[in-house]
Amino acid sequence: MSIDRRKFLAIAGGAAAIGIAGRRTLKVLAKNVISKPSATLAGKRWAMVIDLKKCRELPGCTKCIQACDYAHNIPDMGNSKDEIKWIWKEKFNHAFVEQENYFVPDDVKNNPAILFCNHCDNPPCTNVCPTQATWKREDGVVMMDWHRCIGCRYCMAACPYGSRSFNWRDPRPHIKQLNPDFPTRERGVVEKCNFCEERLSRGLLPACVEACPVKAMTFGNLEDPNSEIREILNKRFTIRRKPELGTQPEIYYII
Amino acid sequence: MYDTGKVIIGIIIFVLLFTSPLLLNLSSGEGTYRPDPKLPASGTCVESKSYMKDYHMEMLNTWRNMVVRQNYRYLKTSDGKYFEINGHRAEMSLTKTCLNCHHKAEFCDKCHNYLDVQPYCWNCHIDPSLIKKEVER
Numbered sequence: 034m035s036i037d038r039r040k041f042l043a044i045a046g047g048a049a050a051i052g053i054a055g056r057r058t059l060k061v062l063a064k065n066v067i068s069k070p071s072a073t074l075a076g077k078r079w080a081m082v083i084d085l086k087k088c089r090e091l092p093g094c095t096k097c098i099q100a101c102d103y104a105h106n107i108p109d110m111g112n113s114k115d116e117i118k119w120i121w122k123e124k125f126n127h128a129f130v131e132q133e134n135y136f137v138p139d140d141v142k143n144n145p146a147i148l149f150c151n152h153c154d155n156p157p158c159t160n161v162c163p164t165q166a167t168w169k170r171e172d173g174v175v176m177m178d179w180h181r182c183i184g185c186r187y188c189m190a191a192c193p194y195g196s197r198s199f200n201w202r203d204p205r206p207h208i209k210q211l212n213p214d215f216p217t218r219e220r221g222v223v224e225k226c227n228f229c230e231e232r233l234s235r236g237l238l239p240a241c242v243e244a245c246p247v248k249a250m251t252f253g254n255l256e257d258p259n260s261e262i263r264e265i266l267n268k269r270f271t272i273r274r275k276p277e278l279g280t281q282p283e284i285y286y287i288i
Numbered sequence: 289m290y291d292t293g294k295v296i297i298g299i300i301i302f303v304l305l306f307t308s309p310l311l312l313n314l315s316s317g318e319g320t321y322r323p324d325p326k327l328p329a330s331g332t333c334v335e336s337k338s339y340m341k342d343y344h345m346e347m348l349n350t351w352r353n354m355v356v357r358q359n360y361r362y363l364k365t366s367d368g369k370y371f372e373i374n375g376h377r378a379e380m381s382l383t384k385t386c387l388n389c390h391h392k393a394e395f396c397d398k399c400h401n402y403l404d405v406q407p408y409c410w411n412c413h414i415d416p417s418l419i420k421k422e423v424e425r
Contacts, residue, residue, distance in 0.1 A: 074359055106414075170359070176356070176357075178356045178357060179412065180352060180356070211414055211418075211419055212414075213383050213414045213415075213416040213419050214383070214384065216383075216412040216413045216414065217412050217414065218412060219408075219411045219412055230359075234359060234361050235361075
């Protein structure tokens with residue numbers, strides 16, 4: 034069969050037009066069918082300020098950690114290899130490795146900082162998840178869907194803050210007191226701080242913020258210029274962990 | 289056929305042996321066993337009995353996706369109204385809503401065990417009746 038140039042161009046052009054139109058229709062369909070707006074998260078950006086000066090007033094206090102442990106059924110595995118941590122204490126020079134000052138006040142140097150998931154604006158952990166078991170919500174909470182987690186631990190490798198823990202064994206027998214309002218986790222699942230999203234949805238503050246006896250933690254909406262957290266950030270100088278990485282962590286520390 | 293009598297007796301013995309589990313179950317009454325899930329004494333369920341019988345697993349799956357992935361917390365029934373428990377809006381929650389009325393061991397487990405299905409819901413979601421009895425885990 035012979036084909037002249039005019040015919041070839043006509044066929045090629047027609048095929049391209051059908052292809053482009055098809056893609057466009059698919060996109061329109063996808064928009065209508067797949068994307069469903071989620072409930073009232075827009076216009077918020079949750080963040081936290083931790084005043085380590087206030088925290089140092091009560092050395093040895095673990096009220097926030099205890100509150101979190103109960104609220105989220107966090108097990109005590111009894112050894113550091115299997116440890117599950119949502120909030121934890123870390124030495125200042127380990128927590129803030131980018132602070133290279135040789136001379137640091139003793140009370141800062143010798144007292145721990147309280148650490149948790151930074152709920153980054155640009156979270157590296159969510160990009161590497163192969164099953165979309167972790168993602169950043171519109172209000173900034175870096176969420177986890179434990180139903181979907183396959184335990185590949187890519188997110189743990191990607192997180193520069195060590196905020197994620199892996200369940201090497203069944204955690205349920207190691208939970209001191211079960212809280213029926215929150216699920217436990219299974220063996221083979223990664224977990225981390227969820228900014229108490231289950232409490233936020235009911236209009237409550239995170240459990241750690243509520244439990245702190247010296248009110249060292251302030252939780253709020255960065256998008257609201259009149260919020261308490263914005264007021265503190267405007268008045269006090271704060272630092273964040275490893276800001277040079279560009280992850281835009283949303284936990285601010287007053288040293 | 290040679291040895292007709294012996295062969296027929298042999299076939300009868302074989303058939304009897306082969307079907308003995310069925311026959312034994314029939315004679316003991318186990319063959320007619322039906323699971324008997326115990327319904328709560330009062331209250332209305334979120335959906336009709338026939339819908340729940342056929343689709344409760346799909347409904348729970350929808351709940352889980354709506355709560356975890358889309359942040360919809362409160363339960364709307366198919367008539368578009370918020371479902372209420374004691375005057376409060378009920379959440380889409382297995383432990384907080386379903387098990388508020390139903391008893392896991394006396395309701396859920398009855399059919400699940402009969403059909404030998406092991407839903408992995410319970411690997412993580414806690415049966416509150418265990419806590420009430422203060423038998424931890």
